[in-house]
Amino acid sequence: MLSIILKLIVAAVLAGTPLLFGALGEILTEKSGNTNLGVEGMMYMGAVSGIAGAFFYGKAAGGAPVGVVAVLIALVVSFLIGALGALIYAFLTITLRANQNVTGLTLTIFGTGFGNFFGDFIAKNAGGSLVVTDGVKAMFKGIAIPGLSKIPVLGTLLFNYNWMVYFAVIVAVVMAWFFKRSRVGLNLRAVGEDPATADAAGINVTRYKYVATVVGGGICGIGGMYISMVSQNGVWVFDCVSGYGWLAVALVIFATWDCNRAILVALVFGALKIMRLYVALPIPSQFYDMAPYIVTIIVLVITSMRESREHAQPKSCGTNYFREER
Amino acid sequence: MKKKILASVLTVAMAATLLVGCQSAAESADSASSTADTESTEESTDADAESTDAAASEGLALEDLKVGFVYVGDESDQGYTYNFMMGTDEVQESLGLSDDQIIEKTNVGEDSSCETALRELAEAGCNIIFATSFGFEDYVMEVAPDYPDVQFCHATGYQSAASDLANTHNYFSSIYEARYLSGIIAGMKTQTNKLGFVAAMPYAEVISGYTAFYLGAKSVNPDVQMEVMYTNTWNDANLEAQLAQALIDDGCDVLGQHCDSAATATTAEAAGVWQIGYNTDMIDKAPNASITSARCDWGIYPEYAINCLLNGEEIAKDWSQGLVENAVMLTAYNDALMPEGAAEAVETAKAAIISGDLHVFDTSTFTVGGAELTTFTNDFGVEFVKDGYFHEQEADFGGSSPAFSSIIDGITVKE
Numbered sequence: 001m002l003s004i005i006l007k008l009i010v011a012a013v014l015a016g017t018p019l020l021f022g023a024l025g026e027i028l029t030e031k032s033g034n035t036n037l038g039v040e041g042m043m044y045m046g047a048v049s050g051i052a053g054a055f056f057y058g059k060a061a062g063g064a065p066v067g068v069v070a071v072l073i074a075l076v077v078s079f080l081i082g083a084l085g086a087l088i089y090a091f092l093t094i095t096l097r098a099n100q101n102v103t104g105l106t107l108t109i110f111g112t113g114f115g116n117f118f119g120d121f122i123a124k125n126a127g128g129s130l131v132v133t134d135g136v137k138a139m140f141k142g143i144a145i146p147g148l149s150k151i152p153v154l155g156t157l158l159f160n161y162n163w164m165v166y167f168a169v170i171v172a173v174v175m176a177w178f179f180k181r182s183r184v185g186l187n188l189r190a191v192g193e194d195p196a197t198a199d200a201a202g203i204n205v206t207r208y209k210y211v212a213t214v215v216g217g218g219i220c221g222i223g224g225m226y227i228s229m230v231s232q233n234g235v236w237v238f239d240c241v242s243g244y245g246w247l248a249v250a251l252v253i254f255a256t257w258d259c260n261r262a263i264l265v266a267l268v269f270g271a272l273k274i275m276r277l278y279v280a281l282p283i284p285s286q287f288y289d290m291a292p293y294i295v296t297i298i299v300l301v302i303t304s305m306r307e308s309r310e311h312a313q314p315k316s317c318g319t320n321y322f323r324e325e326r
Numbered sequence: 327m328k329k330k331i332l333a334s335v336l337t338v339a340m341a342a343t344l345l346v347g348c349q350s351a352a353e354s355a356d357s358a359s360s361t362a363d364t365e366s367t368e369e370s371t372d373a374d375a376e377s378t379d380a381a382a383s384e385g386l387a388l389e390d391l392k393v394g395f396v397y398v399g400d401e402s403d404q405g406y407t408y409n410f411m412m413g414t415d416e417v418q419e420s421l422g423l424s425d426d427q428i429i430e431k432t433n434v435g436e437d438s439s440c441e442t443a444l445r446e447l448a449e450a451g452c453n454i455i456f457a458t459s460f461g462f463e464d465y466v467m468e469v470a471p472d473y474p475d476v477q478f479c480h481a482t483g484y485q486s487a488a489s490d491l492a493n494t495h496n497y498f499s500s501i502y503e504a505r506y507l508s509g510i511i512a513g514m515k516t517q518t519n520k521l522g523f524v525a526a527m528p529y530a531e532v533i534s535g536y537t538a539f540y541l542g543a544k545s546v547n548p549d550v551q552m553e554v555m556y557t558n559t560w561n562d563a564n565l566e567a568q569l570a571q572a573l574i575d576d577g578c579d580v581l582g583q584h585c586d587s588a589a590t591a592t593t594a595e596a597a598g599v600w601q602i603g604y605n606t607d608m609i610d611k612a613p614n615a616s617i618t619s620a621r622c623d624w625g626i627y628p629e630y631a632i633n634c635l636l637n638g639e640e641i642a643k644d645w646s647q648g649l650v651e652n653a654v655m656l657t658a659y660n661d662a663l664m665p666e667g668a669a670e671a672v673e674t675a676k677a678a679i680i681s682g683d684l685h686v687f688d689t690s691t692f693t694v695g696g697a698e699l700t701t702f703t704n705d706f707g708v709e710f711v712k713d714g715y716f717h718e719q720e721a722d723f724g725g726s727s728p729a730f731s732s733i734i735d736g737i738t739v740k741e
Binding site: 011014015116120123127131134137141227231232233234235237238240241242244273274277278280284285286289 | 402403404555556558561562563564565567568569571572575587588589592593595596610611612614740741
């Protein structure tokens with residue numbers, strides 16, 4: 001019984017990590033007052049570019065790639081391409097003041113096509129499959145942390161994951177500190193709550209919005225890379241992101257725009273996603289699939305009833321800032 | 327009240343006119359085909375007087391042939407549709423068709439867009455149209471009466487035999503035979519005596535497949551058990567990966583699959599267990615896990631159907647071929663992973679299936695709920711169990727679509 005629960009939690013962590021990346025990226029974006037619904041699209045862009053980066057580096061290195069270098073390349077490339085997707089969004093909504101929801105949705109469509117097109121294109125040119133070398137695959141497997149991983153129960157539970165899991169947690173903790181304690185973070189929150197006031201206080205609203213949105217997109221891109229490199233084990237699979245971006249958007253609401261809480265919530269969402277595979281309850285499997293969304297709706301209802309300002313979406317989300325309209 | 331009566335009278339009248347309208351259209355179509363018959367009989371002196379089909383008396387010239395295909399996806403799925411498209415390429419090559427003689431419609435939904443695609447193909451002058459997804463069948467049956475001169479062939483369907491539309495046909499491959507063979511390898515390979523199966527939907531097509539896989543394993547390893555989980559969707563790579571991991575966590579060390587992506591293979595590779603694929607060779611994606619794949623050759627049926635058209639013969643209502651005709655097969659083995667003696671065991675079983683000595687669903691080899699399966703009827707009342715085995719996908723027993731849908735002992739389905 002204990003071993004089943006342990007396996008369930010481990011699987012939940014693995015399923016929750018891409019959601020955490022996507023949610024963190026979206027939280028950063030929304031803190032600047034931009035609701036970017038293109039998370040799914042940016043994840044696709046990151047997914048394909050990360051694996052492509054590692055793949056082409058492997059080719060260039062002549063079949064003997066250095067694992068760490070491949071990892072860094074995958075990380076940087078997926079971040080940059082995810083950020084590129086967000087840059088399109090930022091330019092359209094911040095500079096051209098296009099509708100945020102519509103722009104985000106189109107970014108999802110664009111990113112999905114981008115990912116699947118390039119994934120297929122590279123795979124075809126590579127002779128059928130886009131696969132990274134075994135050495136690179138090994139870099140994305142779980143690492144048994146020496147000593148600690150030997151502790152019974154706790155070792156399996158905490159010290160046997162791939163590096164991206166720890167990385168996601170670190171990003172979340174750093175972001176939480178950034179929003180609460182750093183000057184720049186507080187400024188960013190001011191921009192998201194009330195850009196006019198922030199502007200009057202001398203904060204460069206446009207720059208803050210751009211940087212937050214673009215970096216947020218980059219983090220989403222890393223989440224996509226997790227799917228192609230960890231979930232799919234370094235093989236490009238058509239349509240691989242399959243809704244994780246949307247779940248990440250729901251997760252942002254569930255986490256009430258709090259990065260620390262997002263860690264826990266990602267674990268819960270991950271668990272809900274895989275629970276039916278481990279725990280057999282006499283209910284139809286469709287209920288499990290619905291669960292994350294039902295929980296999100298409940299959270300939305302509760303938070304709106306409590307009218308808590310602390311745990312709500314940044315006020316200016318959805319509306320573009322136009323100085324002359326103050 | 328008067329209004330109501332008037333309304334109902336009008337409705338009845340309208341319905342009646344509709345019916346009459348349909349009838350006369352059908353009659354005119356009939357008379358048209360019968361005139362064609364008389365003409366052709368007059369033209370050729372040795373034509374069979376009993377021939378009922380105009381196409382049956384004179385073949386079609388190869389250069390006049392135009393073939394249409396409707397696919398649910400495109401080649402990027404690297405699985406189901408990709409395999410169909412490979413078959414199309416085979417046909418094109420073997421018959422020497424030019425590119426403009428083949429029209430392929432990809433990414434067609436199982437909705438009214440299928441009807442549009444079928445009509446477009448028929449209007450574009452296709453003589454024969456192949457629809458390759460289960461959900462297309464209703465649209466095929468709807469469109470076919472409007473184009474009596476066009477042959478409609480639908481893969482995985484079941485409605486043609488019971489309908490009176492002469493121009494509709496069903497086809498499928500007896501993939502369960504290849505799955506049985508792949509099961510033999512799995513049964514010899516497993517060390518935990520526990521197989522896992524990543525299944526898409528709880529349909530007969532899937533159940534028949536994994537039961538055959540299990541029976542193959544059981545034929546060489548009587549102690550083997552199998553666990554099955556459903557994704558409830560044809561294509562969700564992440565869910566397939568998680569499901570495969572859950573099976574591995576539960577102690578399964580050889581995974582079979584009936585899904586669209588290669589996620590099962592890559593998960594097996596990462597976990598250090600083995601996998602047997604479906605539709606396409608997955609060895610390049612998971613070289614340390616994929617042993618072989620069960621595959622249908624979708625080039626054989628179109629070639630047969632087109633040849634019928636060219637020679638002026640009738641296309642069978644139901645068509646399903648297997649190992650005998652090489653319509654199903656195992657892809658090249660991953661020699662490093664093949665258990666010792668497996669290749670020979672597969673060859674022996676293959677020969678026995680071809681000769682008819684071995685039946686995959688031999689009712690003496692399995693039990694359902696502790697008892698031998700003695701009777702199984704489908705919705706049309708066809709009895710499948712006869713002469714000691716279940717007649718899966720045979721023309722005289724419910725046609726070409728898979729029917730076996732009992733969960734046999736030894737298989738645990740985890741919902």
